[in-house]
Amino acid sequence: MYQTQMYEGMLAETVTISGDGNTLINAYLARPLGAGPFPAVILLHHMPGWDEWYREATRRFAHHGYVALSPNLYFRVGHGAPEDVAVKVRADGGISDDGVVGDVAGALAYLRSLPYVSGKIGLFGTCSGGRHAYLAACRLPTVNAIVDCWGGRVVMAEKDLNPKTPVAPIDYTANLACPLLGLFGNDDTSPSPEQVDLHEQALIAHGKTYEFYRYPGAGHGFFYYHRPNYRQEQAVDGWEKIWQFLAKHL
Amino acid sequence: MCTMIAKKIPVAGSGKGSGGWFSVNQANVSYDHPFHIPHEHALNLDFVNESLGLDARVAVELSADDARQLVQTILAVLEEAEAGGHLE
Numbered sequence: 001m002y003q004t005q006m007y008e009g010m011l012a013e014t015v016t017i018s019g020d021g022n023t024l025i026n027a028y029l030a031r032p033l034g035a036g037p038f039p040a041v042i043l044l045h046h047m048p049g050w051d052e053w054y055r056e057a058t059r060r061f062a063h064h065g066y067v068a069l070s071p072n073l074y075f076r077v078g079h080g081a082p083e084d085v086a087v088k089v090r091a092d093g094g095i096s097d098d099g100v101v102g103d104v105a106g107a108l109a110y111l112r113s114l115p116y117v118s119g120k121i122g123l124f125g126t127c128s129g130g131r132h133a134y135l136a137a138c139r140l141p142t143v144n145a146i147v148d149c150w151g152g153r154v155v156m157a158e159k160d161l162n163p164k165t166p167v168a169p170i171d172y173t174a175n176l177a178c179p180l181l182g183l184f185g186n187d188d189t190s191p192s193p194e195q196v197d198l199h200e201q202a203l204i205a206h207g208k209t210y211e212f213y214r215y216p217g218a219g220h221g222f223f224y225y226h227r228p229n230y231r232q233e234q235a236v237d238g239w240e241k242i243w244q245f246l247a248k249h250l
Numbered sequence: 251m252c253t254m255i256a257k258k259i260p261v262a263g264s265g266k267g268s269g270g271w272f273s274v275n276q277a278n279v280s281y282d283h284p285f286h287i288p289h290e291h292a293l294n295l296d297f298v299n300e301s302l303g304l305d306a307r308v309a310v311e312l313s314a315d316d317a318r319q320l321v322q323t324i325l326a327v328l329e330e331a332e333a334g335g336h337l338e
Binding site for chain 2: 047048078079080081083084085086087088090091092093094127128152153160189190219220221227228229
């Protein structure tokens with residue numbers, strides 16, 4: 001952690017990366033200044049969009065010594081205010097899982113091309129981003145760690161599968177090849193405690209390395225200080241768990 | 251969103267957004283995490299015309315109770331209009 005007498009610098013800007021199908025998408029990159037090399041984190045944004053909270057979170061990871069990249073998973077849907085874009089995604093039933101995995105693969109390649117990145121890369125996501133992070137970590141073996149914050153629909157009923165989400169992420173658990181940190185609120189309904197139980201059972205059955213923290217008195221999105229579900233104590237503890245986990249594995 | 255409960259229907263109407271009146275051609279209805287109303291879930295209405303840009307949007311977020319009351323009120327008004335011979 002920084003000391004008050006240290007110099008700290010950060011560069012944060014929008015960049016372009018090659019995503020799914022080698023098509024270009026934009027992303028927000030925040031990195032510590034200097035040669036590093038630094039470990040990296042890819043942030044997969046939530047359903048409310050590629051929004052200000054994710055800008056802040058990306059810079060927060062850079063402040064903590066990571067090269068942080070937040071791809072715009074909604075790039076192909078259209079452009080405008082993040083909320084307006086998210087509204088279209090919501091009406092259209094979300095985005096394609098295969099497209100997200102392709103974009104994450106592109107983000108991994110982009111980060112590994114940077115001279116100041118150490119080569120160790122983790123994924124972080126909240127809400128649908130947590131689900132996407134889990135899915136991508138299972139399908140992309142070069143991910144080194146993954147933080148899944150309250151990702152709903154990792155466990156999915158047959159009736160909820162569709163062409164955009166044809167396979168429940170939990171069905172890929174056997175392929176998970178990196179440690180997983182999961183943070184969940186016990187009052188959440190997606191994922192519900194029962195669904196988190198099923199997720200945990202799958203991890204145990206496949207002998208995966210994981211840490212789950214399940215917070216009483218918290219529901220969905222308890223990190224979001226701008227929403228009524230914010231829970232101060234649980235959020236502070238959750239962030240601390242994230243820093244400890246990533247320091248150990250990246 | 252996390253419930254994935256969302257439907258959209260074509261409509262032909264007018265909406266007044268931040269830029270003034272525009273032709274609305276779609277109504278999106280969802281029950282999921284809202285952007286503004288301080289509830290975890292809400293009935294979210296978006297009257298849009300995506301061909302005019304994604305900011306061509308009139309948004310309303312309501313509690314489930316208020317949304318049900320609104321539905322009943324809309325139907326009651328339409329019934330009264332029909333009874334009065336006003337529907338075209």
